[in-house]
Amino acid sequence: MSNKDIDKVRALVQNAKRGEKIVSLNLRGDIQLQIEELERDLIKLRDEDGELKSLGGNPKAKALAEQINALIAEAQDSTIDVLLRALPRKAWADLVAKHPSKDDGKEFDMSIYNDAVPACWVEPELDDETRDKLLEELTQGQWDQLVETVAWLNRGDQRVPFSALALRTLRNSGETSSSPAPSE
Secondary structure: OOOOHHHHHHHHOOOOOOOOOEEEEEEHHHHHHHHHHHHHHHHHHHHHOOOOOOOOOOOHHHHHHHHHHHHHHHHHHHHEEEEEOOOHHHHHHHHHOOOOOOOOOEEEOOOOHHHHHHHHHHEEEOOOOHHHHHHHOOOOHHHHHHHHHHHHHHHHOOOOOOOOOHHHHHHHHHOOOOOOOOOO
């Protein structure tokens, strides 16, 4: 290996960043039911007016649509984006050692995620007590989203990033770009 190669690798290591992903958590699950009820009322109005007729001129329909949009905005205001970051390999290995599997077919016990999720949590920056209370309030589905993301970050196959959509967009805009070689 040449000095140039060594310098390049050193620079890459110095600037290395572990994988990150965002999980959006809505903390107002009750809003969905309210939206569904208003949508049912909107469908009734549509059915009364005839399916082919626009509801845009119906003041009742407009009021319902405005209520739905207000609830959607409220749900968005009640959603937090949680930034999770992969752990260094040694830190992950330490967690695996701390949570040995009780099943011979598995590498570790699922209780690992009780420690791994908080360890991977980057943003929003919260004190431990607030973060732990938030985690206790989550539904199983929301918890599973966090667990799956942490598992992917620390155990997943993270290849060189590639976006087929961006490549197609650039090609369709007339710009030329060469696509990277697919990861093997």
